[in-house]
Amino acid sequence: MAFLSNSDDLFDSIVMADNRFHVEGYQEGFEVGTRQGAIEGRNHGRLHGAKLSAEVSFYYGFAVAWKCLLQNNSDIKARKRLKAVESLVGAIQKFPYEDPKYEKLQEDMERVRAKFRQVCSLLNVPTDFREYLSGSTAMSF
Numbered sequence: 001m002a003f004l005s006n007s008d009d010l011f012d013s014i015v016m017a018d019n020r021f022h023v024e025g026y027q028e029g030f031e032v033g034t035r036q037g038a039i040e041g042r043n044h045g046r047l048h049g050a051k052l053s054a055e056v057s058f059y060y061g062f063a064v065a066w067k068c069l070l071q072n073n074s075d076i077k078a079r080k081r082l083k084a085v086e087s088l089v090g091a092i093q094k095f096p097y098e099d100p101k102y103e104k105l106q107e108d109m110e111r112v113r114a115k116f117r118q119v120c121s122l123l124n125v126p127t128d129f130r131e132y133l134s135g136s137t138a139m140s141f
Contacts, residue, residue, distance in 0.1 A: 045100075052109065056092060059116050063088045066123065081122045088115045 063085050070082040091112050096102045120127040 056095060056109075056112065059088065059112060060092045062116070063092065063119065066119070081119075084115070084119045084122050088112070088119050091115050
């Protein structure tokens with residue numbers, strides 16, 4: 001059995017210090033990165049969730065308003081338009097608001113956007129509402 005002197009233990013601790021500091025630094029960096037990533041991920045999700053919610057809400061308000069305008073009209077064109085508007089309302093009402101991990105979110109959102117464009121086309125209304133959504137335009141009556 002070999003006996004190590006105090007100088008051998010000191011030498012080993014010096015040699016192994018680089019490795020120990022590397023491992024400790026990696027672990028500390030990993031923990032900080034994980035926390036920061038979770039914070040940034042939540043903020044990113046909130047921002048995009050709010051944008052998506054505002055977009056869907058706009059489509060829903062648009063569709064409900066047009067449904068009210070068209071429902072008492074009995075001509076054939078108005079009935080076709082009303083059916084398309086009701087289809088848009090139905091697609092929005094089926095939207096899974098409570099499921100944050102919904103896998104077909106993008107697909108369903110594209111369907112809602114396509115239905116909105118179809119309704120706008122049938123109503124002869126422009127589909128570019130960015131100026132209204134930004135809030136830069138004042139509404140007047």
